[in-house]
Amino acid sequence: MKKGDIVWGVLLAGLLALFLIPFTRDPILSASETHPYIGGFIKFAILATMGDILGKRIASGVYQLSTQVLLRSIVWGIIGCMVTLVFPVFMGGAGAAQSGGLLPFAGVSFVQALCGSSIMNLTFAPAMNTFHRVMDMWIEAAAAKEPVTLKKILEKIDWVSFVTFNWLKVGIFFWIPVHTIVFLLPENIRVIVAAFCSIALGIILSFASKKSNTPAGMTEKEAV
Numbered sequence: 500m501k502k503g504d505i506v507w508g509v510l511l512a513g514l515l516a517l518f519l520i521p522f523t524r525d526p527i528l529s530a531s532e533t534h535p536y537i538g539g540f541i542k543f544a545i546l547a548t549m550g551d552i553l554g555k556r557i558a559s560g561v562y563q564l565s566t567q568v569l570l571r572s573i574v575w576g577i578i579g580c581m582v583t584l585v586f587p588v589f590m591g592g593a594g595a596a597q598s599g600g601l602l603p604f605a606g607v608s609f610v611q612a613l614c615g616s617s618i619m620n621l622t623f624a625p626a627m628n629t630f631h632r633v634m635d636m637w638i639e640a641a642a643a644k645e646p647v648t649l650k651k652i653l654e655k656i657d658w659v660s661f662v663t664f665n666w667l668k669v670g671i672f673f674w675i676p677v678h679t680i681v682f683l684l685p686e687n688i689r690v691i692v693a694a695f696c697s698i699a700l701g702i703i704l705s706f707a708s709k710k711s712n713t714p715a716g717m718t719e720k721e722a723v
Contacts, residue, residue: 543579
């Protein structure tokens with residue numbers, strides 16, 4: 500095991516401990532409830548970035564650290580703010596639709612969670628994923644000193660692969676089940692659990708990348 504792996508493992512264990520030990524967990528959750536967007540930004544900026552770094556380590560065999568990591572962490576933080584907003588919107592919206600007879604099994608929490616997760620990942624998630632992919636490519640182009648325009652970035656995206664893999668396969672077979680479980684948890688821990696799940700996704704995608712011999716990092720960049 501490399502020194503970097505030990506450091507990464509210690510950091511992850513420390514972060515887990517912060518949310519498992521009541522002495523540290525309760526103040527963190529309280530602060531997140533008082534400042535939800537700041538909390539969402541920090542959680543995703545740290546945890547999702549760790550998932551990216553580990554995923555690239557598994558796929559390439561080395562830790563890839565550069566100024567791009569900091570910029571990507573900011574993008575992840577913005578996504579964390581989005582998640583903080585849309586979780587109650589889609590979960591609450593599904594419940595309201597059930598009460599209004601627009602969705603079945605009103606009052607059944609599992610169905611509400613499943614419907615909220617499904618609608619969110621089939622409508623909002625593709626737009627968020629596209630934002631993430633565009634920003635990643637923007638960061639890469641800027642680092643390579645290439646001219647950066649939205650038109651050029653959109654032209655570089657393999658939309659067939661992006662839609663079929665990212666929007667459909669990852670969205671339907673990973674995030675819909677995961678977010679269904681997340682929506683069944685207490686509201687004050689949903690965002691942090693989703694952030695930890697992004698680490699698991701990074702690991703899964705890195706092994707898929709190695710197995711299919713796709714370029715290291717391709718899937719991690721495109722999947723949220």
